[in-house]
Amino acid sequence: VTAIERDRRCLPALAELSEAFPGQLKVIEGDALELPLASVMSGPCHIASNLPYNVGTALLIGWLSGQDWPRLAMKVHRSAFTPPPKVMSAIVHLTPAAMPEGIKAARLEAITAAAFGQRRKMLRQSLKGLPGALAALEAVGIDPARRAETLSVDEFLAVARAMETA
Template sequence: MSGSPDGLPPLREVIAEHGLAAKKALGQNFLLDLNLTRRIARAAGPLEGVEVLEVGPGPGGLTRALLIEGAARVLAVERDPRCLPALAQITAAHDGRLEVIEGDALEAGAEARMRGPWRIVSNLPYYVGTELLVRWLEAEAWPPGWDSLTLMFQREVADRIVAGPGSKTWGRLSVLAQWRCDARIAFEVPASAFTPPPKVTSAVVLLRPLAEPRFPAPAAALRRVTAAAFGQRRKMLRQSLKQATPDALGLCARAGVAETLRADDVDLAGFCALARAL
């Protein structure tokens, strides 16, 4: 008999039973410790009555934790068909509260299938994590449908999300995250917690959407100015912003931002002013 709260076998046995060696090409690193995955689930806040969208569940370590912690429904998007039989076992053990979509999270349209209130909780595959976060943060409609994002990233990416201006980690991800959300690192996860262990430490990041962005700015314009400025972050704005507009000097003047600054030294208010001026 299993000692797991859901009566399912330990994840190591599930992985062995289904031959689920992690695939590097899919950015897979499996979390096997149910105590740790339950800690991640609890970081998302009380889950009773809440629906959860999970991207890249793999064999279902975090999925099981979300269901054990009381999620009303988990919609999981999994690209690797090898994982589907293991996930089907979880669906059966949890009275159908798990629904699985086979496909790429960038194309699956899973968000449209969520019914409020809902949250996104994921140990994101490395190859797609940042791209998905940017998409969630740049949505035209705000506030978004989700209540919070509880996401696992490489520690380097987590540091960029919460960085402040003037630091080497301040970048486009910092601006986008802090423009519309409160963002903080909940806790670190050592490489040894994963199978296979990655070469870096990871961290769980919690993002909660603000009712209104901290400063007004059109999302598309903010995307353009941050991409231009941080794309050539060692250059002054009068040069780097030419990627966004031929009149970089005029843009800085209209925004009231010094043309001699580099991207590292422009704060959130400054980037939003540049976006409005653009």
């Protein structure tokens, strides 16, 4: 187990755990937002975390980004935390899907970021700044007047494939 801990107040407790289980816990003092996952882990890994809400999304997106393609397991009551947050939490279980053929993850990330980046905009407006995206919509028969939330995952994949081959 590798623990990344930014809060120095938690390090003594982690040191006790490490001593109680020799060779089974590696503690890295640092900020998980600043450490690339590949520098800490190699190959497939399981991530368990107790994240502050303000950094959870950034870390999750970072962990799921890149060339590898990365569910609600249970709810956790706010009283389980000190201090208790104002919202309920959840344990999320993510199972990586197979990498779709003919698509770079970065390409699909760029398309979905642009498509969902301007809330409630039609695709023709939200994708106009992404070179080749409007032509790819046309090539796969997607009406550019549609909004991002109406497209299926397969439709986003088709657009990405069309952009890769253009």
